[in-house]
Amino acid sequence: MIAPARLGSSFRDPSGFVFERDGVLYRHVAEIYSEDLKLLWSSGLYDSLVEAGQLVACARADVSLSPVPDAAAVLCPERIPLISYPYEWSFSQLKDAALLTLEIARKALEHGMVLKDASAYNVQFTKGKPVFIDTLSFETYQEGEPWIAYRQFCSHFLAPLALMALVDVRLASLLRTNIDGIPLDLASDLLPGMTKLKPGLAMHLHLHGKASKMSATEDVKKASISKTGLLASLDSLKGTVEGLRWEVKGTQWADYYADTNYSDAAMTEKRRLVGAFLQATEARTCWDLGANTGEFSRIAAELGMETVAWDVDPGAVERAYVAKIPGVLPLLQDLTNPSPNLGWAGGERDSIEARGPADVLLALALVHHLAIGNNVPLADVAAYFARLGKNAIVEFVPKEDSQVRRLLASRRDVFPAYHIEGFREAFAPYFEVQTEAPIAGTSRTLFRLSRRNL
Amino acid sequence: MIDLTLTTIHTSPLAYLDGGTGSMLIQAGLAGILTAAYFVKAQWAFLKATVMRVGNRQSDK
Numbered sequence: 128m129i130a131p132a133r134l135g136s137s138f139r140d141p142s143g144f145v146f147e148r149d150g151v152l153y154r155h156v157a158e159i160y161s162e163d164l165k166l167l168w169s170s171g172l173y174d175s176l177v178e179a180g181q182l183v184a185c186a187r188a189d190v191s192l193s194p195v196p197d198a199a200a201v202l203c204p205e206r207i208p209l210i211s212y213p214y215e216w217s218f219s220q221l222k223d224a225a226l227l228t229l230e231i232a233r234k235a236l237e238h239g240m241v242l243k244d245a246s247a248y249n250v251q252f253t254k255g256k257p258v259f260i261d262t263l264s265f266e267t268y269q270e271g272e273p274w275i276a277y278r279q280f281c282s283h284f285l286a287p288l289a290l291m292a293l294v295d296v297r298l299a300s301l302l303r304t305n306i307d308g309i310p311l312d313l314a315s316d317l318l319p320g321m322t323k324l325k326p327g328l329a330m331h332l333h334l335h336g337k338a339s340k341m342s343a344t345e346d347v348k349k350a351s352i353s354k355t356g357l358l359a360s361l362d363s364l365k366g367t368v369e370g371l372r373w374e375v376k377g378t379q380w381a382d383y384y385a386d387t388n389y390s391d392a393a394m395t396e397k398r399r400l401v402g403a404f405l406q407a408t409e410a411r412t413c414w415d416l417g418a419n420t421g422e423f424s425r426i427a428a429e430l431g432m433e434t435v436a437w438d439v440d441p442g443a444v445e446r447a448y449v450a451k452i453p454g455v456l457p458l459l460q461d462l463t464n465p466s467p468n469l470g471w472a473g474g475e476r477d478s479i480e481a482r483g484p485a486d487v488l489l490a491l492a493l494v495h496h497l498a499i500g501n502n503v504p505l506a507d508v509a510a511y512f513a514r515l516g517k518n519a520i521v522e523f524v525p526k527e528d529s530q531v532r533r534l535l536a537s538r539r540d541v542f543p544a545y546h547i548e549g550f551r552e553a554f555a556p557y558f559e560v561q562t563e564a565p566i567a568g569t570s571r572t573l574f575r576l577s578r579r580n581l
Numbered sequence: 582m583i584d585l586t587l588t589t590i591h592t593s594p595l596a597y598l599d600g601g602t603g604s605m606l607i608q609a610g611l612a613g614i615l616t617a618a619y620f621v622k623a624q625w626a627f628l629k630a631t632v633m634r635v636g637n638r639q640s641d642k
Contacts, residue, residue: 140597244598266596273612275596278604330611338603350605356612359619363611 135474142263146194153192154185154202154262161199163266172238172265181231183260202262208433212476213247213283214303215458215466217445218291218373224250224257225284229365231259236357241268245280255451271351274360278339281331282308285368289328290317292371296441306470311336327367375442393568400564401520402426404575408518410486416462417493421447421455427489428454463501480514488516495524499534499542505553513557519576523550527570547572
């Protein structure tokens with residue numbers, strides 16, 4: 128048995144914490160939260176949210192499983208296949224998560240409770256839609272109490288959504304450097320001046336941003352809002368979020384399939400080979416690296432694999448999310464600067480690597496972008512793949528291919544080792560070649576590799 | 582409908598977040614305007630639904 132350990136991200140809320148025991152996740156509920164937990168069950172809020180697929184379901188577990196003695200209860204939440212973070216979400220993913228949070232806050236008020244935090248990290252994606260994961264985020268509503276999570280909601284959701292929609296979608300990366308949300312005064316400064324004419328943004332971001340600079344005062348204890356006022360605030364936030372839109376326009380990769388050098392027959396052959404290679408791995412989880420809009424991730428998902436479609440392009444990830452490909456979770460990831468361990472003591476948010484390894488990686492038409500587009504030596508690509516996956520299906524694209532020629536068009540070719548033999552040599556210390564096959568109608572080769580025991 | 586009374590609130594022992602002085606005050610300040618807007622929106626939705634219902638009844642005849 129492995130000693131139970133509290134998750135590095137679960138330390139802020141005194142109501143309880145999440146811990147792992149023998150590979151299973153549990154939630155310790157502290158004695159001080161027991162009355163609120165009773166109300167969560169008895170008010171019907173829990174059932175209402177779980178039935179609507181808005182809150183992750185929890186089973187009761189034995190209190191003796193808790194690593195500390197004061198457990199009022201131990202819950203065993205339904206497993207989320209892969210934890211993802213707001214800085215890895217597309218615009219619509221963040222927007223759907225925001226709207227879910229507001230709907231849950233509204234429902235909580237209807238049941239005599241209030242959502243005591245509105246962290247974007249309390250939302251995860253499973254089965255193509257967002258779900259709230261923090262069962263202890265609800266407390267008994269007290270008449271007159273303002274929504275304590277108002278600022279958190281605006282920093283975690285409204286500010287990044289407004290910046291993505293109205294300035295540049297790439298500003299979502301600010302969530303990676305500000306894991307407790309984008310400071311409202313910063314968001315206000317970055318937004319165009321004309322957004323001060325939009326009532327929702329004027330109130331919840333610009334005015335709020337100015338107010339957030341106020342120093343602490345006892346007057347705050349006199350701030351009081353009726354329940355109707357709270358519902359009105361939630362409704363206004365909902366309208367403001369719904370009014371923010373971002374549409375994918377000619378991005379680097381989102382139109383990739385319309386601009387490849389594959390004939391229809393070659394594409395069909397590639398699909399067939401990828402399907403056969405995936406099946407041979409008997410994998411249960413698949414990470415499609417450089418997945419674009421998830422065309423090949425779909426094949427893995429159809430084989431029953433929990434599939435993540437990682438891509439660097441916000442437009443491609445947005446399209447993959449909107450397409451709602453069954454069994455596929457699209458996420459943003461720049462492999463040349465991947466998600467690191469973040470937060471307190473580097474332990475709150477896991478790196479991509481810490482969330483792996485996947486049973487199988489798909490790396491189709493990717494290696495040349497890393498090796499030539501980013502100058503990463505092939506051996507380093509192989510070493511990193513071996514840290515991310517137990518098996519890998521890798522497409523090698525030679526220099527004769529028009530896509531590689533395009534990469535080399537405006538630069539000197541300083542890659543003498545970039546050829547199929549160099550690829551085999553670089554991957555050999557890390558992976559064993561199980562199968563390889565030329566993709567008919569192209570100059571490319573597909574490899575099925577399995578990781579060596581290093 | 583507009584409720585902007587200032588009374589001392591009870592702070593829950595479980596409220597572990599710092600809501601922020603400015604955020605709490607601005608929220609209370611905006612609540613009046615937002616409540617009025619919420620009321621107007623609800624009345625408008627009710628009026629629209631009533632007109633639609635009456636219109637549907639007439640077209641059924």
